[in-house]
Amino acid sequence: xxxxxYDLHMHSCLSPCGSEDMTPYNIxxxxxxxxLDVIAVTDHNTCRNCPAVLAAxxxxxxxxxxGMELTTSEEVHAVCLFAALEQALSFDSYVYERILNIKNRxxxxxxxxxxxLDDKPAGIEEKLLISATSISFEGLWExxxxxxxxxxPAHIDKNANSLIANLGFIADDSLFTAAELHDIKxxxxxxxxxxxxxxxxxxxxxxxxxxxxxxxPEFTIPVRERTAAGVVEALLTRP
Amino acid sequence: xxxxxxxxxKEFVPVHVGKTADREITKTFCCDLLSxxxxxxxxxxxxxxxxxNMNTLAVASLADAACIVLAxxxxxxxxxxQKAAEQDISxxxxxxxxxxxxxxxxxxxxGE
Numbered sequence: 406x407x408x409x410x411y412d413l414h415m416h417s418c419l420s421p422c423g424s425e426d427m428t429p430y431n432i433x434x435x436x437x438x439x440x441l442d443v444i445a446v447t448d449h450n451t452c453r454n455c456p457a458v459l460a461a462x463x464x465x466x467x468x469x470x471x472g473m474e475l476t477t478s479e480e481v482h483a484v485c486l487f488a489a490l491e492q493a494l495s496f497d498s499y500v501y502e503r504i505l506n507i508k509n510r511x512x513x514x515x516x517x518x519x520x521x522l523d524d525k526p527a528g529i530e531e532k533l534l535i536s537a538t539s540i541s542f543e544g545l546w547e548x549x550x551x552x553x554x555x556x557x558p559a560h561i562d563k564n565a566n567s568l569i570a571n572l573g574f575i576a577d578d579s580l581f582t583a584a585e586l587h588d589i590k591x592x593x594x595x596x597x598x599x600x601x602x603x604x605x606x607x608x609x610x611x612x613x614x615x616x617x618x619x620x621x622p623e624f625t626i627p628v629r630e631r632t633a634a635g636v637v638e639a640l641l642t643r644p
Numbered sequence: 645x646x647x648x649x650x651x652x653x654k655e656f657v658p659v660h661v662g663k664t665a666d667r668e669i670t671k672t673f674c675c676d677l678l679s680x681x682x683x684x685x686x687x688x689x690x691x692x693x694x695x696x697n698m699n700t701l702a703v704a705s706l707a708d709a710a711c712i713v714l715a716x717x718x719x720x721x722x723x724x725x726q727k728a729a730e731q732d733i734s735x736x737x738x739x740x741x742x743x744x745x746x747x748x749x750x751x752x753x754x755g756e
Contacts (some may be wrong), residue, residue: 422698480677505679513705535699537679564718565697 407631409442410622414474414484414559414585414610417458420448421515421535424615429454430524431616433461433469440622443468443636447484449534450476450504452497457520457527459490470633474559475500476535477542482566484585484610487554488634496552501532503540509533542572546580555640557583557605560612562591575599583640585610606644645669645752647711647734650690655738655748656713659720662732669710672750674742678703685709692746698724701733711735713749715742 416423436444446458455471462469471493472486487493508531509517517534521527549556558568561584583606586592596602611620628635648665651658670688675681676695685691685707696718704712711734728735738745
């Protein structure tokens with residue numbers, strides 16, 4: 406097994422709330438500087454900056470897993486990661502059709518900027534990406550699996566947009582194999598109330614919207630191979 | 645009733661009162677799913693919710709709500725507080741449940 410320092414949840418400038426400095430190359434550069442082995446840029450309901458992220462990460466010698474942070478119809482945030490870029494992009498097309506049709510207002514929500522493989526701006530996304538989709542949390546695991554990916558509920562310790570805050574508790578018949586906490590100190594209390602988490606790999610990611618908030622190399626994930634598929638496989642394996 | 649008048653209610657703690665505090669509150673609106681509030685919150689409403697999130701502020705601004713009332717003793721985090729001040733969105737907090745908080749606003753609007 407190889408141990409990889411990870412940060413598997415952060416936002417690029419394509420998320421309206423993501424800093425404009427969070428360009429794919431800046432993110433990859435910062436991850437390399439910090440000494441992270443693997444990152445995932447997970448914009449709200451979109452994977453459209455993933456091609457640039459993967460290209461930039463490769464140049465900097467960092468592994469990048471393509472993914473998105475999906476907002477379910479219950480407004481639960483779930484991180485979806487994929488073994489290959491094509492899987493992520495076809496999931497992206499499925500999701501895009503199911504985002505509430507609201508035009509972004511940059512003055513309120515912020516700019517949604519796409520980047521090309523050449524590190525240059527490649528267009529503005531007009532549809533508001535941060536709103537909810539019509540995809541329910543119920544069935545999301547199977548849906549993401551059908552695209553070859555893995556899903557884990559995001560920041561379950563937060564009081565908004567989290568599985569526990571929005572849906573009350575973690576059902577015993579859940580299927581997900583990993584869960585993300587923002588603050589690891591809260592794990593004990595949350596696990597006591599939600600014993601399902603005993604069977605999950607617990608991840609601590611930054612959910613960074615600014616370059617400086619990307620995680621330091623602190624938490625590791627054991628993988629069999631240093632690839633996006635290897636990371637997805639590791640996340641599918643219960644501890 | 646104006647947003648300013650709401651500050652006189654001892655049950656409501658003003659977190660940020662905007663420059664437009666003399667604005668009339670026209671309706672009471674309750675909803676916790678931002679995706680619904682985004683399309684349905686009436687202009688000039690007092691929006692009562694337990695969703696204390698940065699996005700609540702953006703939605704209030706988009707819907708042009710007069711103010712947000714955070715019920716059930718939920719609180720905005722530091723960053724969201726800053727945003728409320730920056731964007732000048734009036735926000736109150738209350739320990740009351742949503743129904744009681746909304747009823748109180750409703751009664752004030754209707755001069756009860």
